[in-house]
């Protein structure tokens with residue numbers, strides 16, 4: 260009898276051992292394959308990084324910090340796929356249009372890379388950070404119609420009013436900190452159009468919402484450039500957590516308040532019955548509350564989406580509007596051409612006239628200027644995806660479990676695609692030149708299923724703000740601003756110049 264028990268337990272033991280070793284073998288095989296495939300891609304590895312990465316982040320030159328590192332790195336591999344081992348994480352960097360297409364054009368590659376995870380603390384399952392396909396698709400279906408061009412038409416007067424406010428503030432000013440001034444204007448614009456309320460950011464010098472937002476961006480930047488704090492475990496015990504969470508809580512509280520006010524206004528109760536209000540505004544939130552009551556979003560989902568739209572729409576458009584003004588300040592001949600076009604659209608001097616949607620459509624040259632700005636200064640210089648399956652890109656295989664970084668900043672400055680790639684030249688976007696290039700040679704809004712949902716919104720907003728300023732003022736570099744060839748760029752969540760830049764606004768007449 261005892262022997263039987265012994266037999267059984269030894270059989271059990273050997274079964275367990277067999278099972279364990281199979282699992283280990285399988286794990287090792289997958290991991291081994293992962294390492295092997297990764298190592299076949301040209302690039303740099305663990306030790307270079309652990310001990311030398313900081314030395315490879317340029318402190319000077321046209322590209323500073325992480326941006327400079329990435330630029331040097333892809334250039335030394337001639338833009339072909341190249342990899343970085345970040346400890347056990349494999350990241351493959353792509354810049355060539357045909358390589359980018361393989362990733363962004365593939366509908367099965369949906370999941371964002373791990374670097375987006377830190378944003379989830381604030382944006383939850385909002386579109387930008389969502390990683391559940393079914394949730395994302397449902398939300399995207401609900402939000403897409405709120406950005407329909409009929410609705411964008413209604414937004415023009417809102418953008419115009421905020422742009423006028425900015426114009427009033429910059430009148431005759433010799434030293435306007437351009438990113439700060441424009442940032443307040445785009446914040447007011449986005450809050451107006453997202454929540455249907457005015458937060459008067461432009462009317463005070465310290466708006467708490469914007470300050471909270473900036474302190475969160477700072478924490479994200481610190482985490483991105485500091486691998487230790489990137490780890491949740493370390494972050495949770497660091498002082499950054501408190502800074503982040505305090506700011507995030509205030510932003511969420513604020514959004515919640517607005518949401519409740521709106522719920523009351525429209526009488527949308529828990530069972531989803533809507534009492535339509537006559538004075539319905541076209542703000543995203545109002546649209547989502549009134550058009551989608553039955554299959555609509557829960558309060559948490561709505562809050563995530565509103566915060567996402569504000570975050571994704573404020574900083575990006577502030578960056579591009581500011582860089583456009585900076586470029587025009589440094590290129591007076593191009594600015595004059597923009598103003599000639601504007602003068603021909605607004606025949607008489609109509610300082611206080613809001614442009615019509617049709618007026619905006621006529622601003623072809625300004626649109627080329629904006630596109631050229633998006634080329635040289637894409638607000639999001641790199642985007643990332645996580646691979647669930649092995650992916651063949653060009654002549655390398657990026658294994659399942661690795662991260663792909665689409666370094667679109669590098670694409671936009673590839674001399675094979677754009678002659679003199681670092682010069683500001685709106686003629687790059689003459690229709691005949693544009694049609695000669697691959698669609699994936701210009702991807703400031705990403706591409707494929709997770710492309711930017713706000714790109715039309717962004718165009719309308721930027722045209723309105725820029726035309727309003729340029730109709731009135733001649734913009735020039737403020738005294739003390741660096742010469743153009745000393746404009747140092749870096750990544751701080753979005754793309755920014757290293758030094759603050761002042762512009763001067765002189766009335767044209």
Ligand code: HEM
Nearest residue numbers: 386387571572575576638642703704705709711712713717
């Ligand atoms: C010049 C301005 C803008 C630029 C350069 C820009 C750029 C981008 C890029 C590159 C992506 C893709 C990110 C990725 O693939 O990981 C993206 C996604 C997104 N953008 Fe924009 N964006 C701009 C303006 C806006 C505006 C105004 C809004 C909202 C009104 C917005 C809302 C979003 C959202 C919600 C997503 C996530 C879409 C999804 O995953 O389904 N963006 N944007």
Ligand SMILES: *[C@@H]1O[C@H](CO)[C@@H](O)[C@H](O)[C@H]1NC(C)=O
Nearest residue numbers: 420421422423424425426427
């Ligand atoms: C801008 O200034 C003009 C003239 O001073 C004024 O009529 C207008 O109301 C101001 N606009 C805004 C939005 O403050």
Ligand SMILES: *[C@@H]1O[C@H](CO)[C@@H](O)[C@H](O)[C@H]1NC(C)=O
Nearest residue numbers: 462463464465466467468470
């Ligand atoms: C700016 O914010 C600080 C702290 O929140 C506050 O003490 C100060 O009074 C504010 N200043 C203005 C001009 O609103």
Ligand SMILES: *[C@@H]1O[C@H](CO)[C@@H](O)[C@H](O)[C@H]1NC(C)=O
Nearest residue numbers: 380490491492493494495496
């Ligand atoms: C860190 O904190 C967040 C939010 O409080 C929590 O969801 C997460 O599980 C924590 N992570 C670790 C590793 O402690």
Ligand SMILES: *[C@@H]1O[C@H](CO)[C@@H](O)[C@H](O)[C@H]1NC(C)=O
Nearest residue numbers: 527528529530531532533534
């Ligand atoms: C929602 O509102 C409708 C119409 O006003 C009402 O009949 C229904 O009882 C309400 N449901 C809840 C849960 O309050």
Ligand SMILES: *[C@@H]1O[C@H](CO)[C@@H](O)[C@H](O)[C@H]1NC(C)=O
Nearest residue numbers: 299300301339653654655656
């Ligand atoms: C892929 O091709 C490029 C250039 O054509 C070459 O430099 C690189 O070594 C090749 N990579 C592999 C893994 O064969």
Ligand SMILES: *[C@@H]1O[C@H](CO)[C@@H](O)[C@H](O)[C@H]1NC(C)=O
Nearest residue numbers: 360364693694696697698699
């Ligand atoms: C490029 O984009 C245009 C407009 O979206 C589309 O009509 C065209 O088919 C695309 N070309 C390629 C090669 O994908």
Ligand SMILES: *[C@@H]1O[C@H](CO)[C@@H](O)[C@H](O)[C@H]1NC(C)=O
Nearest residue numbers: 434435436738739740759761
């Ligand atoms: C920008 O303007 C501010 C005043 O608005 C001034 O204090 C600062 O020195 C200026 N910066 C440069 C680089 O000229």
